[in-house]
Amino acid sequence: MTETFTIRKYLRDLTLPFCAGCGCVTVMNCFLRAVHELGHNDLRKFVFCSGIGCSAWIPSPYFEADSIHTTHGRSIPVALGVKLMRPDLNVVVFGGDGDLAGIGLSHLVHAARRNVDIMVVMVNNMIYGMTGGQVAPTTPLGVRTTTTPYGSFDPPLDTVRLVATAGASYAARWTTMHFGQLKEAMKAAVTTSGFSFIEAVSPCPPAFGKKIGLKDAAGMLRLFKENSLSLEQADKMTKEELENKIVVGEYVRRKRPTFTERICETLKEAEKTAEEN
Numbered sequence: 001m002t003e004t005f006t007i008r009k010y011l012r013d014l015t016l017p018f019c020a021g022c023g024c025v026t027v028m029n030c031f032l033r034a035v036h037e038l039g040h041n042d043l044r045k046f047v048f049c050s051g052i053g054c055s056a057w058i059p060s061p062y063f064e065a066d067s068i069h070t071t072h073g074r075s076i077p078v079a080l081g082v083k084l085m086r087p088d089l090n091v092v093v094f095g096g097d098g099d100l101a102g103i104g105l106s107h108l109v110h111a112a113r114r115n116v117d118i119m120v121v122m123v124n125n126m127i128y129g130m131t132g133g134q135v136a137p138t139t140p141l142g143v144r145t146t147t148t149p150y151g152s153f154d155p156p157l158d159t160v161r162l163v164a165t166a167g168a169s170y171a172a173r174w175t176t177m178h179f180g181q182l183k184e185a186m187k188a189a190v191t192t193s194g195f196s197f198i199e200a201v202s203p204c205p206p207a208f209g210k211k212i213g214l215k216d217a218a219g220m221l222r223l224f225k226e227n228s229l230s231l232e233q234a235d236k237m238t239k240e241e242l243e244n245k246i247v248v249g250e251y252v253r254r255k256r257p258t259f260t261e262r263i264c265e266t267l268k269e270a271e272k273t274a275e276e277n
């Protein structure tokens, strides 16, 4: 029987490193609640991989679980290696938008294309948090960062749409203000066969909030609420009207052969051919 949820039972006895109001805490809480509601009383059936950045600290070393803290942007290839060796385990990646949609973007796109059976949670705080507020590929147009003092002039990357288009089995975007939906998305992603991706739009008060004149998480959550739209609402709007809006919801949920299924099938065929010859 599933025990009552207490976050501490999934965590090591360590002090979390996040600033007050950091969305990483909400993402961690959502994930662990999802795991609990799926009936896991511990994290023995999981392996976690992360790169470098504040969001990469979510699993490692804080989860009471096996985890690998890799280099910046390289968590997905490591996760793929783990999944190949231990297909029986749930392999989950946590990382920031800089880590996964910047330096690690090609790994993300190709893992989605190949439908590698891992789950990726991208904490999108729209900036490089850990290193003090440089522009990220997800920074909205016009936002002044330490590397764009006159405002970001590149349009932000729509990461969840890109991953859905590339071939993921499951892809969704929610903000940390949508706690219930984010938790349900985590449950769907854990139980999906194939590549699953969640973009969690998240407050980073000291790096991003300060840049847009909002110093605390409450202001940022209000901003998320005011600017979030459903996919159905967004469908009726123009590109210009959608600028700086956050389109939330489930972008894709489908069944496709996974990377490990295809590789096993190919190896079986090759063995059969070798035996016949």
Ligand SMILES: Cc1ncc(C[n+]2csc(CCOP(=O)(O)OP(=O)(O)O)c2C)c(N)n1
Pocket (backbone or CB within 6 Å): 052, 053, 054, 055, 056, 072, 095, 096, 097, 098, 099, 100, 123, 125, 127, 128, 129, 130, 131, 136
């Ligand atoms: C190869 C390499 N380049 C740059 C860095 C410096 N660096 C560390 S974390 C980071 C980006 C952090 O932003 P993000 O991934 O969005 O995570 P956040 O801290 O916002 O959660 C950068 C550029 C690094 N550690 N390694």
Ligand code: SF4
Pocket (backbone or CB within 6 Å): 017, 018, 019, 020, 021, 022, 023, 024, 054, 055, 125, 129, 130, 203, 204, 205, 206, 207
């Ligand atoms: S700098 Fe931003 S992302 Fe990093 S811990 Fe602080 S609030 Fe979180």
